[in-house]
Amino acid sequence: MSANSIHPTALIDPKARIGEEVSIGAYTVIGPEVSIGDGTEIGSHTLIEGATRIGKKNRIFSHAVIGSIPQDLKYHGEKVRLEIGDENIIREFTLINPGTEGGGGVTRIGNGNLLMGYVHIAHDVRIGDRCILANAATLAGHVELGDHVVVGGMTPIHQFVRIGDYAMIAGASALSQDIPPYCLAEGNRAHLRGLNLTGLRRKMERETIDALKQAYRELFESGKPLKETAQSLRKSTEHPAVANLCRFILESQRGIPFKRKQ
Structure with a gap:
């Protein structure tokens, strides 16, 4: 079994499940229901709690908060969870919440995604594979992203919005309706500008x-x-x-x- 690299100031609950070759930085806190896959790197001052499963070879940077309770007044302590796949990059100060009872109880993030700094993933969100969310993109509850979606920085997305595969949303575009696959949208309020030809x-x-x-x-x-x-x-x-x-x-x-x- 390969050794882990865990800073002595990290607080890891004995019930947490930690894989092999995992790196955990200083002053990071990991709760009892957390599962972390092999080869994952977690920076300093990070909080991971709740029923959170993180896959293999993820990179989580400092001050991220992952698995804290939903920002939903209807949440009253019921059992909900957060599932994160493999090889994702989660940058500094990103906030990811689990699901709610009304949304199926799970927030799910796929594989190979890049979540830049200060991104917020709210309750019951579904994100596919190989998506890029630029700095301070904010996804409200129940938002669904397909695969290879790009969301520009400072872009808020309204709850229940769906964005199809290979779509791109320009930065600072407030989005309140669905964006079909392969399309490009921009503006406040955002509307279609054509196909996402570059992607x-x-x-x-x-x-x-x-x-x-x-x-x-x-x-x-x-x-x-x-x-x-x-x-x-x-x-x-x-x-x-x-x-x-x-x-x-x-x-x-x-x-x-x-x-x-x-």
């Missing part, structure tokens, strides 16, 4: 991007009813990415913020 070109083939461009024009620039157009495109398309875009629109409960063509 798509890093990951997708030209044929798929061209199909998404055509679908975007049909959906948001033709002046046709949005959900009827999405339903028609979903039935006729041969491209999985276009079908994913249409499915997201059809399932949206908060609406899509775009400027309708006059």
Whole structure:
């Protein structure tokens, strides 16, 4: 078994489960229901409490607060949890809360995400894989992010908002409605500005991007009813990415913020 590196001033409850090759910095406090996977590094002055499971090879920087009770007045001490996957980077002063009874009882963060300084992840949030949340991005309760989402700094996101795969939200953009996959949104209040072409070109083939461009024009620039157009495109398309875009629109409960063509 490989040895851990734990600073003598760290306070770790004997019931906490600590994996192998874990590094824990000075004055960090870890509660009894916490589980930390192999190879994870935790900086100084960090608090990890509650029923929190952290996977392997995460890097958690100093002064992060992870697993403290939800900032929700409906919370009355019921058993809730926080699940964090593998290889995430959680920077300084980030705050992550567990779920609530009304939201399924769990906040879940996937793998390979970068949460920059002062990010807030509220109760019952779901974050996929390989997302980037820039400094001071704030996700309210029940927000859902797909994979490869980028959220700019100082951007607040309203509760229950959904953001699809490969979408990008510009910095300082207050967002109160759903953003479909592959799209770019900005402004206060944020609305669609087109596709997230920079992100798509890093990951997708030209044929798929061209199909998404055509679908975007049909959906948001033709002046046709949005959900009827999405339903028609979903039935006729041969491209999985276009079908994913249409499915997201059809399932949206908060609406899509775009400027309708006059």
